[in-house]
Amino acid sequence: MxxxxxxxxxxxxxxxxxxxxxxxxxxxxxxxxxxxxxxxxxxxxxxxxxxxxxxxxxxxxxLYNTHGHAAMTLMRGYEDDLPLDRWLKEKIWPFEGKLDREAVTAGRALAMSEMIKSGTIGFLEMYHLFMDDFAEQIKDTGMRAVLTRSVIGLCSREEQDAKLDESAAFAASWNGEADNRIHTMLAPHAPNTCPIDYIKRIVERAVDLQLPVHMHLAETKKEVDDHYKMHGMHPLDQLDQYGLLNQVQWLFAHGVHLEQKHIELLAETKALISHNPISNLKLGSGMAPLSQMLQSNVSVSIGCDGVSANNTLDMWEELRMAVLLQKGLLQQADAINVKQALRMVTKEGATALQTGQPxxxxxxxxxxxxxxxxxxxxxxxxxxxxxxxxxxxxxxxxxxxxxxxxxxxxxKQLITLDEEKIRFEANEQFAKVAHSII
Ligand SMILES: [Zn+2]
Known part of the structure; x- marks a missing residue:
């Protein structure tokens, strides 16, 4: 052809x-x-x-969207005014508890239609439900994706191991599939939801499978403060102390609360950052030191996070917010230039998502x-x-x-997805799940 x-x-x-x-x-x-x-x-x-x-x-x-939860797209606008910990516990987790296969599939189709229509060709999904289904959906839709079956480790050792086994089996079976459009990573959810010995075991498995590791990192000040109280150090320093930063390719989402020494550590260990400015603003989490990261040669790409904290998957909006925030808050008009900005959503995104493409x-x-x-x-x-x-x-x-x-x-017409059907099913599935909670 x-x-x-x-x-x-x-x-x-x-x-x-x-x-x-x-x-x-x-x-x-x-x-x-x-x-x-x-x-x-x-x-x-x-x-x-x-x-x-x-x-x-x-x-x-x-464009590449390097961190998100497409399965959460039905939760768009579900709660707008809570901080991250309460937002998760009071609204998001109860809703997620009611998600079934049809609801998750409908949310993901909606996300893909929005992404394709706004020029995003590849994305990362961090989630725990029906990942094989999603891989099949992506195969048909034609997008590029990194898929991670993420794990939370606040449970027994047996449950931790079972989740890790499921995650590793999923990653091994789909990496390089769909004409090399699908890649996989292992994904401990975050340092405050995964004990360090569990993260260590996940990294060991990633080394065996030769896969990168994706994780939320230092998203809120509370999370970092709690880590200092419990472990006496920043979560990134703890990963370093256990020698985990050099063992695999890391892709961290957020990295909002980092000091200069942490940025240097990211640069030294060639860890990648997915910067999610709108989610960080909406959840009142803060602003990542993007300009400092770029100055220290950290590879930074951009992500929208889930639309329950955004509320769109428009990478143009995300990029503009990333650049303007740095300029305004640093009171420095040259904090990030146009070329650096464009690289974050193209070349750096392609790198973060392991596409092998320039x-x-x-x-x-x-x-x-x-x-x-x-x-x-x-x-x-x-x-x-x-x-x-x-x-x-x-x-x-x-x-x-x-x-x-x-x-x-x-x-402007989708070729591999049926937009009208997707819209209908998204509304139908949202109503079903919301009704089951009340
Ligand atoms: Zn996230």
Missing amino acids: NTLLTNVRIATLDDTFTIIDHGYVVITDKIFTHVESGDPPEHVKKQADRIRNMQGKWLLPG GMITVGAEADCILLDQTAAHLQPEQQLHSHLVYAARGSDVTDVYVQGRSLLEN
Whole structure:
């Protein structure tokens, strides 16, 4: 299959941030075989099975959302005003206790439809229910994903081991599946929900399976203060004391309450951070030291977390919030520049999700790209393309999405998902679960 996209403005986001003002790309099977300026020559047109004129659109790499809980999408707007510990105990966990297979599946389909329509091509799921079902859903939908069957260790040793075995078996069976679009990690939920000896056993299993480990880290001040009271040290220092940071590739979500010495430790051990600014703001958790992390060469990508604490999966909104927060709170207009910002949602996201892809539009890379309608008033004048992508673009500007050369969205219509059915089932399942709690 040979697809030719013509008449398009290309933001390659490659090493030199090349912009091709008028060009074309050829996708042969799942690979970009041409990324060129000008119009395609006749022989290229003749070889194409499908030619699409993309006049009036920008083509760029797809976005990556590196931390979330898609299964919680039905909980969007369920509680808006509680801090994290009370929010979990009083609202989220009781709701989750009533989730069945149909409800979880409906929430995840809703999440994927929202992500594809706003230009996200890959995401991380941290959850404990029906993970095999989700892997099957993703296989059909065509997105990229890291799937983790997360574990909470506040239980007996037997239960801990059973959860770890289930998590490891899931990870081993799905890693590299769906044409290498699905990868897996092991995932202790957090240092305050998993005792350190359990985290140690999880890391040992990850070493055996050659998998990375994903975990929430230092999300709230309370969690860190409690850790100091119980263990006399910061949770990251405890992981370091047990020698766990060097044994595997870590991807931490949040990292809000970190001191400079912790940032240096992250850099030294090449741990990755998923920064989730809107969730951190909404739950009153604080603001991660993003600018300091970037200055210390920590690889930072961006995540939306669950929509129960966000409340959207729009990565454009998330990115803009990340950048503006740093500038305002540090009173420093150059705290993060446009190029650093774009890297976080493309290249760094592709790295965090273990895709093996560059997160750039370049010949030889797998054909992952999104297209935006450049005619919107808020994207004029159109010359300042990179700036607009960070400060003006919205999820609703996305018109088309390709992953590994397969079309997932065309002219704002989902190709691999049925939007109307998803909307109906999400509302039906929410009503069912909410009713069962009352
Ligand atoms: Zn989370």
